[in-house]
Amino acid sequence: MTETHATTTPGAPVFPPGRYGRRREPGRRRPWLTRVLLAVALAVSSLAAFRLYQQxxxxxxxxxxxxxxxxxxxxxxxxxxxxxxxxxxAVCLLRARDVDGVEVSREQVTVTAPGDERSVTTRHRLATSARPFIGEVVRCRAAA
Incomplete structure (x- = not known):
């Protein structure tokens, strides 16, 4: 014979009393904790993005x-x-690579714009340790 309680919703499982221990109450929700963690993660991500952009x-x-x-x-x-x-x-980092992509030379070059010009065209000779396939500018940054 099965017991039917008036407070049990239809379709919910009915457990025999005392057989499975005490049922836990549903946990307290903490929406503020989720919001605080999300705000901290957003702040850390923004700081990292700002630092990487500067660099x-x-x-x-x-x-x-x-x-x-x-x-x-x-x-x-x-x-x-x-x-x-x-x-x-600006200080520019130049490098040369061989046909396999191995770096065979790397050098920093300082370039200065004459007067109030915004663009500088420069030629620079890179001495290499093997036959290069390509010469490239890796990056330029403000001169110290």
């Missing part, structure tokens, strides 16, 4: 490789254009 994403120091020429077993000449603030200067 790697400064659009005022934009570099373009125009050409790389005079490729020999020991050198490559890289011609590049850098956009800087008017009359400013």
């Amino acid at each position: 790697y994403g400064d659009p005022t120091y934009d570099a373009q490789v125009i050409t790389y020429t005079d490729i020999t077993d020991t050198q490559v000449v890289v011609e590049f254009r850098v956009t800087v603030p008017p009359g400013g200067s």
Whole structure:
């Protein structure tokens, strides 16, 4: 014979009394805790994005490789254009890689815009440890 209680909703399981221990009450919801954790995660993500933008994403120091020429077993000449603030200067990191993608040279070059110009075109010779396949500008940043 089964027991039917007036407070039991239809379809809910009915457990024999004392057989499975005491049923727990539903846990207290803490919506404020979720909101605080979400706000902290958002703040940390925003701070990380801001720091990475400062370090790697400064659009005022934009570099373009125009050409790389005079490729020999020991050198490559890289011609590049850098956009800087008017009359400013930048430190650019240049590198050369071989046909397998291995870096064979790396050098920092300082370029300065004459007068109030915003663009500087420069040629620089990179001495390499093996025959390069490509010469490139990795990044430019403000001169210290």
